[in-house]
Amino acid sequence: MIRILAAGLFAIFTTSAQAAVEVQDITTPDGFKAWLVEEHSIPFTALEIRFRGGSSLDRENKRGEINLMMALIEEGSGDLDAQSFAKARDALAASYSFDAGMDSVSISAKFLTENRDVAVALLRQAILEPRFDPDAIERVKGQVYSVIRSAQTDPSEIASAMFYSNAFGTHPYGTSADGTLDSVEALTRDDMFTAYTNAMVKDRVYIGAVGDITAEALSTLIDDLLGDLPQSGPDMPASIAPALHGGVTVVPYETPQSVVLFGHAGIARDAEDYIPAYIANEIFGGAAESRLMEEVREKRGLTYGIGAYLASFDYANMVAGQFSSANGAVAEAVQVVKDEWDKIARDGITAEELDIAKTYLTGAYALRFDGNAPIAKIMVGMQMVGLSPDYITKRNDMVNAVTLDEINRVARALYDPESLTFVVVGQPEGLNAE
CATH class of the missing domain: 3.30.830.10 (Metalloenzyme, LuxS/M16 peptidase-like)
Incomplete structure (x- = not known):
């Protein structure tokens, strides 16, 4: 589900260049905030988009829904099934990854300047027109089942599950974002669309970009890419002190x-x-x-x-x-x-x-x-x-x-x-x- 192109193509910042990093804080016409580092020496851009909330927004009895939903984003969109989407992406030498964390979901994209418009259009389709095809859901569920079963026999995973359960109980932090075999099996296609509209919303987005792109071009890109998303989502979980007392x-x-x-x-x-x-x-x-x-x-x-x-x-x-x-x-x-x-x-x-x-x-x-991508990720983390x-x-x-x-x-x-x-x-x- 997550594909990374050759690291050498995208690693253009070096240790000596770090001191010269100049971050531009921009606001797009539609009101999105973003940080940009322009680097025009190589015709390539890394884009990092993160939405606050993540798997902690799973609904009651739906544990694992946002993790499964994010794993399905590039399994087909618009008029492209999973295989056609992968071919279109690879033909552009672009890279997209979609990930669910406990506190955020993230979209990481890398594309060449010569293919920017087409690569961003394909990414826009993935973000705004996910298909959640039944066969893709069952296939990716099978992958999640394997992860869950493996965790059940891994001493490190067992220890982590017990530690966080002791610390946080029924709070989302107290259970695995992967869900359980039963909770994942029960998830439906409708659940995927609900998880999607809950997780990707305008008022919880953070954006970083590094590479061969100007502030004006990035502003246009962001508004076109994210402008049709829902404005807001469900309430965040409550803060909690870990119940670890010795x-x-x-x-x-x-x-x-x-x-x-x-x-x-x-x-x-x-x-x-x-x-x-x-x-x-x-x-x-x-x-x-x-x-x-x-x-x-x-x-x-x-x-x-x-x-x-x-x-x-x-x-x-x-x-x-x-x-x-x-x-x-x-x-x-x-x-x-x-x-x-x-x-x-x-x-x-x-x-x-x-x-x-x-x-x-x-x-x-x-x-x-x-590298471009690590800097973009750092900038988004700083914003958050x-x-x-x-x-x-x-x-x-x-x-x-x-x-x-x-x-x-x-x-x-x-x-x-x-x-x-x-x-x-x-x-x-x-x-x-x-």
Whole structure:
């Protein structure tokens, strides 16, 4: 369903070019907002379109409908069935991908300047005239069934399902966006049209474009592409605090290694303290030289890898992590994670750790800007969390401005040993559920 053309054709931005990225904030005649980076050295454009809402807008007893709907978008549109649509796209050397996330659905397009008008017309047909043919629905349902069945026997997926169910219960974040075998089987063609009109609406769209296109041409393109979509959609889900208040859940499963997820409530991406929290997490569990890697892997050899991350959803936030360990070693590994969680909350971070993290984060930032499509995605992500275009040039200064006192104040607030919650899937020896 998702096809990517040769990466070499589309990767035209390099690390050295990142400093020269100039973002234009444009408003089209129809009122759409978009960010544009013009780059005319190669006749190619990457377009990223994202609609807030995503699979969290699945209706009651319809779990998986938006995921299935997005997978069907390029399975035929207008007068083209799935095979004819694919041939038309390939003949243009264009690429379209349609994806459903928990908080958004996205459309990513790549096309050559010489084929722009025809490629965009085909994309417009896909967006505005989906067919949702019965045979395509059954075929793609079969693919979803395979994903669901695979997840039912994958220890990592089982752990994730239990962890998020414990955290969010019946909220959309508490269940898989893929749905269940029963919920997907029950979805109808009418459900696909309803999911489509709920997910793709004008007042929740964010747009980024990078490449061989002017602001005027992009404005015309966007209005023509999206102007006939519905204006608004259903209510968003409510915000929710993860119900992770400490303890260990063990899910027995026959496997030589146990999978462990851990975490508790975190920090919002638009919070004032997000950057110091991000740096703290990098030091604690975000890099190969992090404290968790040092203590759990390097010193004790209890795992091949362990990491922690800030999970910032639109309506919930967590600081979480994951590792796998032999059944005979997992109890010790869990205890080390607990000890390190307590240590960073109690003692904070050292000046040396902060300096090393700043050097790494500021140096690595430019590596994200390695192609038209990644830059377009970054710009849309920035828009969705309320950042301004100049964040790209200011971000490293913001990292460098974080002081030791500031990051330790944030670390004390972020890491809560009493709330640290574990889900373990496997046959852990010497580890009891709490």
